[in-house]
Amino acid sequence: MISFERMEATLPRLVRPTVAYPPEIPGEGLVLRPWDMALVRQMGNWKQRGFPYHGFDLGHLADPARAANALASAHEPGPHRHFVAVEEGRAVGRVSINLQDVSGLYLWAVHVPPEEEGRGVCRRMLAALMTWLEDRYPETPFVLSSNTFNEHAHRAYRALGFEVIETRWHYDRELAERLWRVTPADRQPIAHHIRFQLGRWEVRTFVFGRVPGTPMSTGQRPR
Numbered sequence: 001m002i003s004f005e006r007m008e009a010t011l012p013r014l015v016r017p018t019v020a021y022p023p024e025i026p027g028e029g030l031v032l033r034p035w036d037m038a039l040v041r042q043m044g045n046w047k048q049r050g051f052p053y054h055g056f057d058l059g060h061l062a063d064p065a066r067a068a069n070a071l072a073s074a075h076e077p078g079p080h081r082h083f084v085a086v087e088e089g090r091a092v093g094r095v096s097i098n099l100q101d102v103s104g105l106y107l108w109a110v111h112v113p114p115e116e117e118g119r120g121v122c123r124r125m126l127a128a129l130m131t132w133l134e135d136r137y138p139e140t141p142f143v144l145s146s147n148t149f150n151e152h153a154h155r156a157y158r159a160l161g162f163e164v165i166e167t168r169w170h171y172d173r174e175l176a177e178r179l180w181r182v183t184p185a186d187r188q189p190i191a192h193h194i195r196f197q198l199g200r201w202e203v204r205t206f207v208f209g210r211v212p213g214t215p216m217s218t219g220q221r222p223r
């Protein structure tokens with residue numbers, strides 16, 4: 001278990017500078033590219049998962065106006081960088097990074113569509129990004145958060161050297177809004193991970209941390 005003190009000790013005291021987008025980041029069998037319109041169109045055609053993963057679904061990108069808006073915001077100046085994982089021209093995943101989060105290099109919007117799932121895309125995509133970032137931000141820890149029901153994602157994070165550093169209850173607006181509308185049967189698979197507290201739905205969330213340089217496994221898990 002990584003202690004908070006150890007995580008924090010590795011944090012540089014100065015605000016981190018933000019690196020510009022590279023044309024592409026090489027990875028194992030894929031490359032990471034900044035968003036462009038051709039990739040946005042592909043992502044708009046990805047299959048969708050729906051509840052409780054609806055917050056990741058990108059069907060709205062099939063609308064040209066929403067696609068243009070999303071592309072513009074992906075290139076807005078600021079601490080966030082948004083990448084698409086590409087295999088032979090095909091968009092197979094996406095990930096964003098906040099370069100200036102107080103807790104470290106904060107990965108978010110980790111998403112592989114259902115049709116590309118189960119081939120190690122998530123692991124290879126995150127490994128490529130973290131390897132690239134480790135060169136530019138040595139000694140800076142990686143952080144991400146994940147709802148406690150999301151065991152598939154947790155297997156990927158653990159394989160990449162992440163460990164749970166905190167568990168907390170979190171208000172997730174998109175999940176909370178949908179929880180008002182789904183049936184108790186829909187809610188049942190995640191029932192142990194949610195609570196209704198002070199008039200709103202909350203979800204239990206793990207905060208994961210990874211000390212830079214921790215070995216990463218991108219291959220298949222032994223069966």
Ligand SMILES: CC(C)(COP(=O)(O)OP(=O)(O)OC[C@H]1O[C@@H](n2cnc3c(N)ncnc32)[C@H](O)[C@@H]1OP(=O)(O)O)[C@@H](O)C(=O)NCCC(=O)NCCS
Nearest residue numbers: 110111112117118119120121122123146153156219220221
């Ligand atoms: C969670 C999510 C990102 C996982 O994507 P993924 O690409 O399937 O994940 P992985 O990289 O771990 O690969 C999955 C499996 O492929 C296996 N694999 C790894 N390398 C492989 C290879 N070269 N060939 C075949 N299989 C391989 C892994 O062993 C893993 O198996 P396991 O899940 O039984 O342990 C995806 O399901 C998703 O987007 N879900 C919805 C959004 C979400 O939950 N995001 C995370 C928020 S915190």
